[in-house]
Amino acid sequence: MSTVIERLGVEAGTGPATTAPARLLRHPLVLGLLLPLGAAAAWELAARAGWIEARLLPPPSVVARAIVELQQSGDLARHTTATLARVAAGFALGLALATGLGALAGFSATARRLLDPTLQALRAIPSIAWVPLFVLWFGIFEASKVALIATGAFFPIYLSLVTGIQGVDRKLVEVGRVCQLGPLALIGRILIPAALPAWLTGVRGGLGLAWMFVIAAELMGASEGLGYLLVDGQMTGNAAQILAALVLFALLGQATDALLVLLTRRLVAWQDSFAKAG
Template identity: 60%
Template sequence: MTFPTAQQTDSVASEPRARRPWFRNPLLGLVLPLGIAALWELAVYLGFSDGRLVPPPSVIAVTLWELAKTGELWRHAQATILRVVAGFGLGVAAGTLFGAIAGYSALTRTVIDPTLQALRAIPSIAWVPLFILWLGIFEASKVTLIAVGVFFPVYLGVMGAILSVDRKIVEVGRAFRLSGPALVRRILLPAVMPAYVVSLRSGLGLGWMFVVAAEFMGASEGLGYLLIDGQQLGKPAQIVAAIIVFAILGKTTDWLLTAGTAPFLRWEDRFHARQEA
């Protein structure tokens, strides 16, 4: 009986990477939105719709170009991005801290979790008048509202991840006489990281949703302001253009978050990770 050499083993192991299926191409994600845009453009061109309330992509592209040419697009996008970044940072910090404490301590979880679950059910728009009363109509109230939206998915994700850690792997760590910090670093953190990343992505998505409500608080700049301005002045192309920019920025930041956390998940031996390799 002959056994494969190391070189043969390496070539076999690398074979799936060379034969990566065509449908794994990330650019395929553009097929659906571009296809819908092309169909709508064609429908307006053929006269099936006048394109007044829902403008065709050509009109939206012109609107985006005009906003970019005057510098308004970047000014409004920058204001929104800064608010989301600040609110996301605060929400993640608070959600991670409270989630870790509640997941680790049964007493703390019993005391604070019912209240937080009740607060989680409050609609985002209901916080607006209260934050305006407390913090005014400037940036503090807007960032706080975004942080509230980010807080709850991160809190639930961290607490749930800690509670779902397999007891057996903790016992293995104790059997190897790991100290408390070493147990957290080598056992608990890797175990909760996948769920934590998912909760971060959920929180980021809600952050982009809450920023619209935040910019309804008398904002003079931001993509939410473009939405209000377009609605008041009857500019549907501007409204759709702002929505498209929201979608692009949301997807871009989600990709950056996923790429930034990927090195912390390299230890995972997942079936889908092997398929995508």
């Protein structure tokens, strides 16, 4: 009997015969790195074999060298800090506005009928179309860049919160009204906690769009930032610098998303979700 149990454990990957390398390969971080590292290795080999034009598409080794040179010159910290500060400010502003208006529109049918059509129409406007107007209103300095990033972060958060509140079980709302909760208490103690998973999904989407919009923002006459590195690489024909900036955007975006998930994980720890079964 013990032999059968041990064999089943080995087949499931949880028995004593599971080796440390096998467990390591199943680690989420390692699995997540397999695809980008494999693609980078294939890219490097193709460049060294002459299958791709290394001048236009530099291999990862050249891109990594460009990042190291930026770090050694001090430009990496300066440009990265400038972009992070803009994303943080714009995302925080968009988050605050979207949460406030989303809670109002989700709770009040009158507010939803008043606000939602206009906001849904504005959501369809491409990000780059806001640039001339924001430059005219706020100038070419930080205010216009933060406003553009906030615009990008606003809509997914607002939409997710409104949808989440509208999907709250009606029985919960009735319990709150039986307990004589006022409108603000009903929103704060029942509607928003119940809509929290949907809101957090929107927050992650808003953060992702904040990183997308910061590129457009930094094309608005910025003198520092990763978007500036993109433009500078284009003007000087430095493809390695352009790719280095794109890699840095990807790494910072992934890092901030992972940090957001880590910080908000406890807020939805009560969920008995499918993901926990894995």
